[in-house]
Amino acid sequence: MLKESIKMALENIISNKMRSFLTMLGIIIGVGSVIALITIVSGATSTVTDQVASMGANTVTVQVQGTPLKQGLTQGDVNKIAELSNISGIAPTISGKTTVAFNGNTMDEISLQGKNDVYFENTEDVISSGRIINSIDTENKSRVALIGKDIADELYIGKNPIGQEIKIGGITYNVIGILQESDSFASADTNNSVIIPYTTAMGVVGAKYINSMTVYIADELLADTTTRQIEGVLTKAFNGDEDGYSIVNMQSILDTIESMTSILSMMLGGIASISLVVGGIGIMNMMLVSVTERTSEIGLRKALGAEPKQIQLQFLIESVVLCLIGGIIGFILGVSLAWVVANLIGTSFALTASTVVLAIGFSAIIGVVFGFMPARKASRLNPIDALRSI
Amino acid sequence: MSEKILEMKNLVKTYIMGDEEQVVLKGIDLQINRGDFLSVLGPSGSGKSTLMNIIGCLDVPTSGTYYLSGELIRDLPEAALSHIRNREIGFIFQQFQLLPRLSAQKNVELPLIYAGVPEKERQQRSAHILERVGLANKMKNRPNQLSGGQQQRVAIARALVTEPTILLADEPTGALDQQTGHQIMGLFKELYQEGKTIVMITHDADVAKNGSRIVRIVDGNLSEGVYNA
Ligand SMILES: Nc1ncnc2c1ncn2[C@@H]1O[C@H](COP(=O)(O)OP(=O)(O)OP(=O)(O)O)[C@@H](O)[C@H]1O
Ligand SMILES: [Mg+2]
Numbered sequence: 001m002l003k004e005s006i007k008m009a010l011e012n013i014i015s016n017k018m019r020s021f022l023t024m025l026g027i028i029i030g031v032g033s034v035i036a037l038i039t040i041v042s043g044a045t046s047t048v049t050d051q052v053a054s055m056g057a058n059t060v061t062v063q064v065q066g067t068p069l070k071q072g073l074t075q076g077d078v079n080k081i082a083e084l085s086n087i088s089g090i091a092p093t094i095s096g097k098t099t100v101a102f103n104g105n106t107m108d109e110i111s112l113q114g115k116n117d118v119y120f121e122n123t124e125d126v127i128s129s130g131r132i133i134n135s136i137d138t139e140n141k142s143r144v145a146l147i148g149k150d151i152a153d154e155l156y157i158g159k160n161p162i163g164q165e166i167k168i169g170g171i172t173y174n175v176i177g178i179l180q181e182s183d184s185f186a187s188a189d190t191n192n193s194v195i196i197p198y199t200t201a202m203g204v205v206g207a208k209y210i211n212s213m214t215v216y217i218a219d220e221l222l223a224d225t226t227t228r229q230i231e232g233v234l235t236k237a238f239n240g241d242e243d244g245y246s247i248v249n250m251q252s253i254l255d256t257i258e259s260m261t262s263i264l265s266m267m268l269g270g271i272a273s274i275s276l277v278v279g280g281i282g283i284m285n286m287m288l289v290s291v292t293e294r295t296s297e298i299g300l301r302k303a304l305g306a307e308p309k310q311i312q313l314q315f316l317i318e319s320v321v322l323c324l325i326g327g328i329i330g331f332i333l334g335v336s337l338a339w340v341v342a343n344l345i346g347t348s349f350a351l352t353a354s355t356v357v358l359a360i361g362f363s364a365i366i367g368v369v370f371g372f373m374p375a376r377k378a379s380r381l382n383p384i385d386a387l388r389s390i
Numbered sequence: 391m392s393e394k395i396l397e398m399k400n401l402v403k404t405y406i407m408g409d410e411e412q413v414v415l416k417g418i419d420l421q422i423n424r425g426d427f428l429s430v431l432g433p434s435g436s437g438k439s440t441l442m443n444i445i446g447c448l449d450v451p452t453s454g455t456y457y458l459s460g461e462l463i464r465d466l467p468e469a470a471l472s473h474i475r476n477r478e479i480g481f482i483f484q485q486f487q488l489l490p491r492l493s494a495q496k497n498v499e500l501p502l503i504y505a506g507v508p509e510k511e512r513q514q515r516s517a518h519i520l521e522r523v524g525l526a527n528k529m530k531n532r533p534n535q536l537s538g539g540q541q542q543r544v545a546i547a548r549a550l551v552t553e554p555t556i557l558l559a560d561e562p563t564g565a566l567d568q569q570t571g572h573q574i575m576g577l578f579k580e581l582y583q584e585g586k587t588i589v590m591i592t593h594d595a596d597v598a599k600n601g602s603r604i605v606r607i608v609d610g611n612l613s614e615g616v617y618n619a
Contacts, residue, residue, distance in 0.1 A: 001505065004503050010492055012491075015491055297488070297489060300487045301500070301504075302448075302472065302475075302487070303446070303448060303475060303481050303487075303506060304475070304476065304481070304500050304501040304548075305472050305473065305475050305476020305477075305501055305504035305506060305552075306472060307468070307472045307504075308468050308469065308472075309469070310504065318480040324391075345539050383448050384443050384449055385446050387448075387483070387487065
């Protein structure tokens with residue numbers, strides 16, 4: 001019976017090609033625009049959140065401006081933050097300018113950065129060869145250095161700098177690695193930089209203050225609480241002056257982006273689904289016309305033994321099949337459009353199973369909802385009146 | 391005595407139009423035995439189609455009793471009436487009432503679909519019955535590729551295919567020319583000789599003479615005619 005009904009529905013749709021297509025157009029446009037919007041927005045969202053997350057979703061970044069009385073954070077301040085719960089590590093940074101020299105050759109205006117092992121453990125691709133600064137270097141205030149590509153090229157012509165000495169600000173260090181070459185677009189030019197353990201910078205070079213730090217959070221869900229606790233420590237460190245520092249919690253940025261885009265996608269989807277409702281009304285209209293046109297057919301089927309519910313099922317299937325065909329065409333168009341747009345604006349394109357289910361499910365539901373009334377009307381026709389109407 | 395398959399007693403059908411009542415069937419008593427070929431003869435507006443609708447379980451009487459195959463037809467839900475129509479009645483209409491999109495064979499298969507007969511058996515039975523009415527080589531044709539007489543043969547095949555208790559025909563030759571009408575009547579007579587029970591409604595006395603028994607209906611009253619021998 002079901003098979004027969006589906007066959008009859010297809011036959012009827014095909015025998016009224018033009019009308020079926022025009023009626024389907026509403027569903028095609030509706031499903032197409034909903035799917036396109038959802039796919040485009042979710043692709044753009046994942047591109048943006050991926051970028052943000054690659055900066056570290058579980059990090060709190062502290063920039064220190066300092067106050068006239070205290071220009072940065074001390075090791076003691078950092079230790080206080082390290083004592084808070086839910087902290088998996090702290091990567092302080094000290095920055096300054098220095099001069100480097102090897103074998104009598106000197107380079108000025110070199111960026112000097114003091115970092116620790118935590119930074120290297122959480123950051124990929126910092127060096128191109130050699131080894132990174134480890135916890136032993138940090139603890140022992142070792143005189144080891146990572147040097148930028150330009151420095152390596154200029155000071156160690158024809159030699160491998162690793163294992164060689166280097167004079168940084170007059171003090172001798174051992175070169176343990178070469179920094180990854182930075183391209184011209186990078187925010188920080190590492191080619192003219194040297195990196196040493198920050199403890200060395202404080203203990204040996206004599207830097208007093210830490211200029212910035214990245215705090216790694218153990219449990220991202222508690223990021224907000226931990227951020228507030230860090231703020232407390234910092235405010236105290238600057239004697240109640242909140243202008244001494246600025247703090248950025250990545251997780252809260254991610255949350256904001258995600259909630260904004262999900263509102264956006266719901267709004268756009270909602271607007272687009274109005275066209276789905278319009279499409280549904282089109283289906284209902286066509287089904288009502290079809291019932292009227294086929295009144296005598298319905299009467300005949302009843303005379304031959306069709307139960308009302310069988311007639312109802314037949315018309316319902318017809319409406320669902322109509323909507324499904326429209327939905328599938330709309331889905332293909334919507335996805336294609338999303339693909340083109342994603343390629344044009346350079347966001348990621350991902351087709352999820354839930355989108356497919358959404359498109360197919362929505363079309364079927366529209367078919368049932370808007371086909372119900374015409375189908376019931378057909379099933380209630382009196383066979384005598386129906387047969388007479390030729 | 392042959393087996394009684396249909397019995398009506400004091401059957402009344404009243405139509406209410408606004409606040410006016412019209413009594414269309416005024417107390418009909420009728421009995422049909424298995425193997426009868428009954429012609430119901432009457433002028434236009436006399437209530438023939440109304441009677442046929444009640445016999446065919448498309449409509450129910452206002453009062454009186456109607457037994458079909460021993461079952462009292464009254465106040466049954468629509469689905470139950472559908473089953474009775476499917477099982478007991480083979481309808482033949484003046485305008486054939488074939489579905490234009492379906493082939494002759496598919497048209498004949500329709501009542502079998504509603505009887506829940508599997509596809510393969512439907513094909514066998516419809517092919518067999520179309521052969522019986524002389525359309526073995528027209529099974530794949532659509533109604534508009536058939537003459538009026540051939541279309542009525544398809545309709546007859548469709549009525550026969552479920553092996554119903556009664557073949558119920560309303561003006562079966564009404565839309566055909568005289569010669570084709572004769573051929574269709576020839577087929578009816580053959581079916582009668584095979585033992586089928588036929589109720590044929592007509593306003594044409596010549597057509598009515600084909601029946602084994604004639605009843606006249608005038609202004610809602612039924613009177614037994616003469617046996618046609
Ligand atoms: N649904 C209805 N509502 C009201 N009156 C009806 C209805 N159906 C039939 N009638 C009336 O009942 C009377 C008998 O109608 P019926 O169709 O049975 O006549 P008939 O004998 O079949 O005539 P014909 O030979 O012209 O087909 C007519 O006067 C008709 O107007
Ligand atoms: Mg009539």
